[in-house]
Amino acid sequence: MVSNCTVKKIITSGILLALFIAVSLFAVDASADTYQFERMWPDSRLSYPKGVAVDAAGSIYVADSNNNQIQKFDSDGRFLIKWGSQGRDNGEFEYPTGVVVDKSGNVYVADSGNNRINKFDSNGNYQSQWGTYGTGNGQFKNPAWMAIDEADNIYVSDVVNNRNQKFDSSGSYLLQWGAYGAGDGQFNYPNGIAIDATGNIYITDSGNKRIQKFNSSGRYMAQWGSSGTGDGQFSWPLGISIDATGSIVVIDEYNHRIQKFNSGGNYLLQWGNNGVSNGQFSHPTGISIDSIGNVYISDQYNHRIQKFDSNGKYQSQWGAPLNFPTRVTLDRFGDVYIADNDNNSIKKFDSTGKYLMNWGSSVSGSGSLFRPNGMAVYADSIYVADTDHNIIQKFDLTGKYL
Numbered sequence: 001m002v003s004n005c006t007v008k009k010i011i012t013s014g015i016l017l018a019l020f021i022a023v024s025l026f027a028v029d030a031s032a033d034t035y036q037f038e039r040m041w042p043d044s045r046l047s048y049p050k051g052v053a054v055d056a057a058g059s060i061y062v063a064d065s066n067n068n069q070i071q072k073f074d075s076d077g078r079f080l081i082k083w084g085s086q087g088r089d090n091g092e093f094e095y096p097t098g099v100v101v102d103k104s105g106n107v108y109v110a111d112s113g114n115n116r117i118n119k120f121d122s123n124g125n126y127q128s129q130w131g132t133y134g135t136g137n138g139q140f141k142n143p144a145w146m147a148i149d150e151a152d153n154i155y156v157s158d159v160v161n162n163r164n165q166k167f168d169s170s171g172s173y174l175l176q177w178g179a180y181g182a183g184d185g186q187f188n189y190p191n192g193i194a195i196d197a198t199g200n201i202y203i204t205d206s207g208n209k210r211i212q213k214f215n216s217s218g219r220y221m222a223q224w225g226s227s228g229t230g231d232g233q234f235s236w237p238l239g240i241s242i243d244a245t246g247s248i249v250v251i252d253e254y255n256h257r258i259q260k261f262n263s264g265g266n267y268l269l270q271w272g273n274n275g276v277s278n279g280q281f282s283h284p285t286g287i288s289i290d291s292i293g294n295v296y297i298s299d300q301y302n303h304r305i306q307k308f309d310s311n312g313k314y315q316s317q318w319g320a321p322l323n324f325p326t327r328v329t330l331d332r333f334g335d336v337y338i339a340d341n342d343n344n345s346i347k348k349f350d351s352t353g354k355y356l357m358n359w360g361s362s363v364s365g366s367g368s369l370f371r372p373n374g375m376a377v378y379a380d381s382i383y384v385a386d387t388d389h390n391i392i393q394k395f396d397l398t399g400k401y402l
Contacts (some may be wrong), residue, residue: 045353046071046319048299051099051110051145051239051340052305053120053284058290061099061107062298062319064303068093069108070124073190075290077305077318083124091126098145098286102152102169110156115140117156117171130171135161138173145239145286147193147201149216155193155238156199164203164218177218180209185220192240192287194248196263202248204237211250211265215382224265229255232267239287241295243310249287249295256281258297258312271312276302276345276361279314323345327338329375329382331397337382339372346372346384346399367393367401 047066053059058075069084084093094113101107106120116131131140141160148154152169163178164187178187189209195201199216210225225234235254242248246263256274260282261267272281282301289295293310304319323342330336334351345360346369360369374385381402383392394402 011030045303045321046303048284048300048303048323049305049319050097050300052188052288052296052298053099053101053107053294054288054290055101055105056103056291059122060288060296060305061101063096063099063109063286065095065097067284068096069098070096070120071109072122072124073305073318075294079308081124083120089125089130091118091120093118098143098157100146100148101155102148104152106169108146108154109146110143110146112142112144115143117143117146117167119171128171130167137176138165138167138171139163145192147195149195149199152382155195157190157193157203159189159191162190164190164193164201166218175218177214184223185212185214185218186273187212190322192251194240194242196242196244196246202240202242204240204250206236206238209234209237211240211248213265222265224261229257232259232265233269234259234262239290239298241287243289243293243295244291247310249289251284251287251297253285256284257283258287258295258308269312271308276343277359278317278357279306279308279312281306326373327375329377331377331380331382335397337375337377339375341371341373341385341387344369344371344381345373346395348397348399355400357396364389367395369393 044065044140049062050065051063060073064071068086068364069082071082072080081294093111095164096109100111107120109118111118115133116129118129118377119127142159143156144159145157146154154167156165158165165176166174174223187205190203191206192204195362201214203212204214208226210223213222214220234252238253239252240252248261250254250259252259257270257272259270282300284297285300295308297306303321304317306317307315325338326341327339336349338347340347345358347358348356350356369386370388372384373387376383380397386393
């Protein structure tokens with residue numbers, strides 16, 4: 001029996017061979033022409049992005065966990081720089097998770113697999129680190145998420161130790177609180193941390209499906225949340241951030257949604273559900289909010305960052321990789337459409353490679369796609385060979401099903 005992987009390789013080889021022959025024949029007929037590489041895209045692939053942070057200038061830092069690096073983008077998602085590689089030396093990572101930026105632009109990274117915090121300048125130049133594996137003061141077992149206060153003190157969720165630790169900006173240990181349990185001030189896998197304008201600290205107590213609130217010294221104050229899918233309930237709350245109005249925005253990872261609360265923990269609104277389309281999520285993790293209220297979410301299993309306004313209205317995204325792209329075609333405006341076969345979607349880019357949008361999913365129904373392959377554009381419509389559904393579907397150039 002021939003496996004699907006083998007079939008795909010055979011098909012891909014046939015496509016590449018046909019393309020090679022066509023290009024070779026064309027080159028014979030047009031021997032006077034020369035060809036020069038111009039660009040490729042996506043410019044920067046993300047693989048299971050975790051933490052995301054925004055600095056005072058609006059630049060965005062992403063913990064690109066599976067690639068063991070930090071990537072930096074401008075506020076529109078344009079790639080700027082990246083740094084890091086897998087390892088244990090200075091500036092290297094083993095599954096980086098949380099990332100925060102202080103007022104001077106220094107970048108702190110929770111290097112989870114190495115059980116330490118790494119500090120860099122805004123250009124990725126290594127400065128210092130602290131932490132080792134253990135249960136003592138300043139030691140960690142899977143440090144994951146972080147927050148930073150007005151004095152540039154760093155708060156770290158020490159997940160497996162079920163506690164939170166506080167350090168100054170040089171890494172000197174200051175205090176800690178928490179222990180395993182379900183009581184007030186106890187934790188079952190604490191993760192996200194956020195700090196409000198008065199210094200109160202909010203922590204996603206993931207295993208207990210709740211948010212806990214503490215003062216700056218770690219004294220318990222309040223909590224809200226329970227297990228479930230209803231408003232204000234959670235199935236693994238993870239990232240958390242606070243906007244300029246004091247509203248608290250929480251990632252509800254396993255419910256694939258974002259929930260927003262007022263400072264008292266009262267439910268306000270939510271957005272998102274499971275999927276690959278704009279505004280949908282697959283295991284979202286990290287969150288950061290800029291000075292004007294835009295919300296940036298690391299959409300982990302979709303390998304992208306999504307940007308929303310303060311009410312959850314989708315604005316843009318970047319980073320989503322292509323997974324076995326099979327066909328490419330252009331419209332009369334020069335925009336590029338790619339059949340992203342293993343992501344069951346069509347992705348659209350402008351002529352410079354800037355991501356514009358995508359559509360499709362593997363579920364049944366009009367407009368869904370399952371391993372799309374052939375494509376053609378005619379009269380401002382795009383026709384897609386929806387291979388495993390055994391149908392042809394027609395869309396307009398915005399992805400609207402026709």
